[in-house]
Amino acid sequence: MACLDLSDVTTAVDIAAGGGTLAAAMLATNPQLTVTLFDLPHVIEHTRHELDLPPGQESRCHWTGGDFFSAVPGDAELYLLKSVLHDWDSEKCLEILGHCRTAMPGDARLLVIERLLSEDPVSDTLVARLDIHMMAVNGGRERRLVEYRDLLDRSGFSLHSVSNSKSGFTILEAVPS
Ligand SMILES: C[S@@+](CC[C@H](N)C(=O)[O-])C[C@H]1O[C@@H](n2cnc3c(N)ncnc32)[C@H](O)[C@@H]1O
Numbered sequence: 155m156a157c158l159d160l161s162d163v164t165t166a167v168d169i170a171a172g173g174g175t176l177a178a179a180m181l182a183t184n185p186q187l188t189v190t191l192f193d194l195p196h197v198i199e200h201t202r203h204e205l206d207l208p209p210g211q212e213s214r215c216h217w218t219g220g221d222f223f224s225a226v227p228g229d230a231e232l233y234l235l236k237s238v239l240h241d242w243d244s245e246k247c248l249e250i251l252g253h254c255r256t257a258m259p260g261d262a263r264l265l266v267i268e269r270l271l272s273e274d275p276v277s278d279t280l281v282a283r284l285d286i287h288m289m290a291v292n293g294g295r296e297r298r299l300v301e302y303r304d305l306l307d308r309s310g311f312s313l314h315s316v317s318n319s320k321s322g323f324t325i326l327e328a329v330p331s
Pocket residue numbers: 169170171172173175176192193194197220221222223235236237238241
C-alpha cells in the first residue's frame with residue numbers, strides 16, 4: 155500500500171468492502187491497524203468465508219453487515235469508499251456520504267478512491283468508456299475532480315488533499331467541515 159500512509163491510523167472502516175482486497179492489503183502492511191469490513195450482509199458472509207487471511211490479520215478484522223443507505227459503523231479514525239460512489243447517481247452519493255458524515259467522529263478522515271474523469275475525456279478514453287459502462291449498467295457515472303469536490307462539500311466534508319496511485323486511481327482525502 156505504497157500510496158496510502160496509514161502508519162498513524164489504528165481503526166478504519168472499509169465501506170462496501172466487497173471482496174476485501176483493499177482491507178487485506180491495509181492489514182498486511184499496517185500491523186497496528188484494525189479494519190471493519192462493512193457491506194451488505196450476504197456479501198460480508200461470503201467475503202468472510204472466502205478471504206483467506208493469516209491469523210494475525212484475521213484477528214484485526216471486524217465484519218459488519220448492513221446497508222449504507224441506513225447507517226454505517228461509527229467511531230473509527232478512517233473511512234474508505236473505494237469504487238463505490240461511481241456506482242450511484244449524485245442523490246444516492248449524497249445519502250451515502252451523509253451517513254458516513256453522521257457516523258464519523260469530528261476528527262476522522264474519509265478517503266474516496268475512484269478513477270477520475272479527465273477534464274479532456276479524449277485524452278483519457280479508459281475512464282470515459284467506464285463512464286458509459288456505469289451509466290448503462292446501473293445508473294452510476296464516473297466523475298471529474300470538481301464533481302467529487304461538490305458532492306463532498308454538499309455532504310459536510312472539505313476536500314483536504316488529492317493524490318494519484320500508480321494503478322490509475324485517485325485518492326481524495328476529506329475531513330468533516
Ligand atoms: C464496485 S463494488 C466495490 C467493492 C470494493 N470497495 C472494491 O473496491 O473492490 C461495490 C460494493 O458496494 C456494495 N453495496 C452495494 N449496495 C450496498 C448497500 N446498500 N450497503 C452496503 N454496501 C453496498 C456491493 O455489495 C459491492 O461490494
